[in-house]
Amino acid sequence: MTQQQLAESVGIKFQQIQKYETGANRVSASRLWDIAGAMDVDVSFFFDGLERADAAAPSAAGDLLGDKEALDLVRSYYSIPENQRRRLFELARVLSDVA
Structure with a gap:
C-alpha cells in the first residue's frame, strides 16, 4: 500500500502520512485506529515485539x-x-x- 492509498483510505493528505512516518508528527490513538482499519490489521500490529x-x-x-x-x-x-x-x-x- 502506498502512502497515497493509505492517506485516501484514512481521509487525510499523503503529506500527513509522511510526517507520521518520519516522526515529525505524532499519531493519535484514533488515527492509529483508522490506519489499522485501512491496512486491515489489528492495532496491536503496530506494537509487535514490545513487552507488555x-x-x-x-x-x-x-x-x-x-x-x-x-x-x-x-x-x-x-x-x-x-x-x-x-x-x-x-x-x-x-x-x-x-x-
Missing part, C-alpha cells in the same frame, strides 16, 4: 523515550524508503538473535 507494560521494567519505556539517540535512530529509520527499511529491520532482527 506490566511485564517490562518500570522505567524501561520512559528511558527509551527520553533517549535522544534512540529518538534520532527511529526518525532516521523511518526516513529510509520502505523496501530498504524492511530489509534493514530484518538484518537488525537477525543480528539481535545472534547476540
